[in-house]
Amino acid sequence: MKDIREDIAWAKINKDVLKSLESPRKLYWAILTVAIAMVAVAVGCEVYQYNVGMGVANMDNPHVWGLYIATFIFWIGMSHSGTLLSAILHLMHADWRKPIYRFAEAMTTFSLMTAGLFVAVHLGRVWQIYYALPYPNERGVWPNFQSPLLWDAMAIFTYLSSSILFLYVGMIPDLAICRDNIHSGWRKKLYTLLSLGWEGTDRQWRNFRITYLTIACFLIPLAVSVHSIVSSDFASSQQPGWHITSFGPYFVAGALYSGCAAIITLFIILRYVFKFEEYMTLPILKKVVRLTFAIAMVWTYLNLIEYATVWYSHDEASKHVLIMKATGVYAPFWWMMNFCGSIVPLVMAFKRFQTNIPVMMVVSLLLNLGMWLERWMIVAPTFADGYYPWTWDHDQWPSFVQWGIVFGSFGWFTLLFMVFCKIFPSVSMYEVKEMVYHRSLANKKLEVTGMQESGKGAH
Amino acid sequence: MSKRHLLAIFSNFDEAEAAVKELRGSSIKGFDASQDLVVKSPIEHPEVEEFLGAKPVYVQWFTLVGALAGGLLAFFLISGAQANFFDQIKGGKPVVPFPPNFVLTYEMFILGGVYISVLGFFICAGLPARRSPLYSSKVSEDQIGILVKTDEESAGVLKGIFTKHDALEIQEEAGK
Numbered sequence: 001m002k003d004i005r006e007d008i009a010w011a012k013i014n015k016d017v018l019k020s021l022e023s024p025r026k027l028y029w030a031i032l033t034v035a036i037a038m039v040a041v042a043v044g045c046e047v048y049q050y051n052v053g054m055g056v057a058n059m060d061n062p063h064v065w066g067l068y069i070a071t072f073i074f075w076i077g078m079s080h081s082g083t084l085l086s087a088i089l090h091l092m093h094a095d096w097r098k099p100i101y102r103f104a105e106a107m108t109t110f111s112l113m114t115a116g117l118f119v120a121v122h123l124g125r126v127w128q129i130y131y132a133l134p135y136p137n138e139r140g141v142w143p144n145f146q147s148p149l150l151w152d153a154m155a156i157f158t159y160l161s162s163s164i165l166f167l168y169v170g171m172i173p174d175l176a177i178c179r180d181n182i183h184s185g186w187r188k189k190l191y192t193l194l195s196l197g198w199e200g201t202d203r204q205w206r207n208f209r210i211t212y213l214t215i216a217c218f219l220i221p222l223a224v225s226v227h228s229i230v231s232s233d234f235a236s237s238q239q240p241g242w243h244i245t246s247f248g249p250y251f252v253a254g255a256l257y258s259g260c261a262a263i264i265t266l267f268i269i270l271r272y273v274f275k276f277e278e279y280m281t282l283p284i285l286k287k288v289v290r291l292t293f294a295i296a297m298v299w300t301y302l303n304l305i306e307y308a309t310v311w312y313s314h315d316e317a318s319k320h321v322l323i324m325k326a327t328g329v330y331a332p333f334w335w336m337m338n339f340c341g342s343i344v345p346l347v348m349a350f351k352r353f354q355t356n357i358p359v360m361m362v363v364s365l366l367l368n369l370g371m372w373l374e375r376w377m378i379v380a381p382t383f384a385d386g387y388y389p390w391t392w393d394h395d396q397w398p399s400f401v402q403w404g405i406v407f408g409s410f411g412w413f414t415l416l417f418m419v420f421c422k423i424f425p426s427v428s429m430y431e432v433k434e435m436v437y438h439r440s441l442a443n444k445k446l447e448v449t450g451m452q453e454s455g456k457g458a459h
Numbered sequence: 460m461s462k463r464h465l466l467a468i469f470s471n472f473d474e475a476e477a478a479v480k481e482l483r484g485s486s487i488k489g490f491d492a493s494q495d496l497v498v499k500s501p502i503e504h505p506e507v508e509e510f511l512g513a514k515p516v517y518v519q520w521f522t523l524v525g526a527l528a529g530g531l532l533a534f535f536l537i538s539g540a541q542a543n544f545f546d547q548i549k550g551g552k553p554v555v556p557f558p559p560n561f562v563l564t565y566e567m568f569i570l571g572g573v574y575i576s577v578l579g580f581f582i583c584a585g586l587p588a589r590r591s592p593l594y595s596s597k598v599s600e601d602q603i604g605i606l607v608k609t610d611e612e613s614a615g616v617l618k619g620i621f622t623k624h625d626a627l628e629i630q631e632e633a634g635k
Contacts, residue, residue: 010501010601134536142540146559151566158566162573169577172586173501173599180596196581197588200598201606202511204584205503210518211580215573222569229562433601434502 003096003283006440010433013279017174017425017432018181020274028273028418035414042408045401046121054124058399062383062391067402068122070376071409074258075115076156076230077251077371081259082108082163083223086170087216095438096287098431099279103270103421104263105167110416111262112160114409119153121405148232155226162222166215172198172208173430187423227251234378240317241325241382244309250302257299257341258371260292264364266417268357270426279427282355289354296345296367303342317387324385325377329394334377340370462489463614466593466630467605467621472504475603478624479510482607487617489610499604521579522572529571534564593630602627 049056059066085104089097120126132153136142143150175195182188198204231251234242244250267288271280310318325334344366353359384394420426469475475498483492498507508514538555581587591606598604609617614631621629 014600134540136540145537145541145563146556151562154563154566158570158573162569165573165577169580177599180599196586197590198586199588199591199594200499200501202498202500202507203514204586205500206508206514206516207518207580207584209503210516211576214518214522214576218569218573218576222566225562225565225569430502437502 001283004281006436008436013429013432014177017427017429024273032418035411038408038411039415042405045404049401057401062386062393063396065379067398067406068118070379071406072115072118073230073375074372075111077255077258078111078262079108080223080255081263083219084256087219090216095435096284098435099427102428103266103426106420108163109167110413114413148229148236151229155229159222159226170212174425177429224252227255239382241321244306246302246305253299253302257295258368260295261364261367264288264360268361286354289348293345293348300342321381321385325381330381333373337370337373337377340366461611462608463611464593464632465607465617467626468595468597468628469603470627472603474624475605476510478605478621481620487613489613495608497606499598501599501601518579518583522576525575526568526572530564530568533567537563593632
């Protein structure tokens with residue numbers, strides 16, 4: 001089965017994608033309404049926490065990071081697969097990514113924006129966020145440039161701004177199509193402004209190709225560095241359960257894993273809501289599912305390596321944390337994490353399920369549940385079972401304020417993402433045309449070669 | 460002598476390619492194919508470079524300068540700030556520690572590289588640009604445009620070439 005029909009008319013590609021900016025299915029509005037309601041819950045909780053203080057989040061000593069930092073890591077991780085699809089697969093000339101990379105890039109941008117909010121929420125005193133910036137305080141003392149927390153701020157800023165530029169630059173030819181086809185209103189003005197007078201000249205395309213390739217080359221090591229830096233927030237400390245050599249690659253693999261699972265979820269939603277059945281095809285879904293399965297197995301391997309390292313190192317404190325994860329108050333979540341992260345993806349190994357949309361929807365959601373739990377299981381058990389028994393605290397449970405803000409963050413991401421998909425083309429029109437063009441050329445060549453060969457045989 | 464602009468629209472790439480090859484092969488007074496010919500297309504055709512001739516791209520120089528400037532700026536900014544602590548007790552630690560400073564230098568290296576590459580793209584691609592009066596929205600859909608600039612008296616010859624290669628439409632405008 002082909003990834004995409006090769007005889008699809010270019011004018012039809014424009015028409016179908018532009019239609020998505022105007023008339024989505026009713027489910028779009030339902031999703032938007034639910035997302036706004038979820039954001040309202042988070043805003044309410046944040047206002048309450050801001051007015052009353054961090055105590056209402058039920059964070060205490062030693063539980064000083066709670067769900068906020070766990071969810072922060074989750075959203076940072078989610079962003080990585082946009083880079084995987086748009087940059088790594090671009091460099092590998094995997095053209096099946098073309099109909100789906102735009103929304104994956106948007107996912108990168110919005111998940112980073114969501115992650116950034118958690119830094120502010122976690123501070124409690126949000127007005128003091130400038131302490132995280134490379135700016136001297138009132139005593140002329142600069143932040144500690146040797147701290148991974150400051151590296152985090154810089155890495156996320158770099159990743160977010162570079163991702164926005166990558167998304168924007170890659171969208172300029174499509175914005176010109178929107179400009180040429182929408183004839184009035186604020187959208188026309190917006191597209192005219194953002195398309196910068198693009199006309200598709202040979203000079204523009206030549207420079208565009210090099211620029212896109214260059215940014216893609218920068219984004220790959222950047223994405224790896226971002227989650228490695230996030231992992232060093234933990235691994236460069238001396239805490240049991242965190243001081244682990246493999247944390248860098250473990251975090252990067254986990255990031256790609258959760259991002260790929262999210263791509264499957266959004267693929268299924270967008271395909272239905274915007275009627276993209278001809279572009280987001282089942283063979284493409286199958287490829288994403290296989291990619292996700294491969295990454296799931298890498299993550300499982302790294303997870304097992306981590307357990308084995310802790311177990312056989314005979315570092316008593318680390319071993320105690322691992323045992324407490326498996327048998328203590330966090331045990332249901334820890335086992336759930338392992339089940340969702342390592343057992344559920346086995347469903348993806350079966351061909352019959354790889355293109356089964358309801359099954360893949362459920363599986364992708366479970367994978368992300370597992371990946372969120374993974375982050376929580378990194379953060380909380382170490383705080384509950386640190387080096388010193390007198391700091392042990394197994395009774396702490398995040399309050400509704402923490403849960404509300406975490407819940408609302410999913411609404412915030414969904415809101416940004418769905419609004420983006422309604423205003424900007426979520427399928428790259430010019431790249432789909434390129435895909436169709438090159439595949440039909442290749443087919444013609446094959447036909448000619450086949451005819452020549454069959455001709456030779458006849459003689 | 461006043462110049463005239465012509466935009467010919469072709470329904471497929473092969474016809475446009477044949478027209479460009481003929482334009483490049485013929486010697487027409489007041490028309491230099493290497494300067495006065497622009498191909499507009501809805502997708503990037505790698506073949507365009509083959510028949511238009513390779514033209515230099517300078518974006519990568521912007522990238523190099525941006526990345527180096529970003530990295531150096533980060534390193535010296537951080538080192539300068541750390542030098543603030545000279546009069547504080549460091550306990551034997553280096554004032555400017557290279558390994559941890561490498562991380563932020565690396566991030567700024569990438570940040571500078573990306574920002575200045577995008578700036579370089581805008582400069583090299585001539586963006587933002589005023590829309591050319593000779594433009595067809597069909598070019599962003601599925602057709603190929605060839606924009607040429609020539610002397611008034613040679614416009615007829617060029618039109619003849621475009622017509623010969625089945626141009627769907629020829630727009631013209633008196634140039635400056």
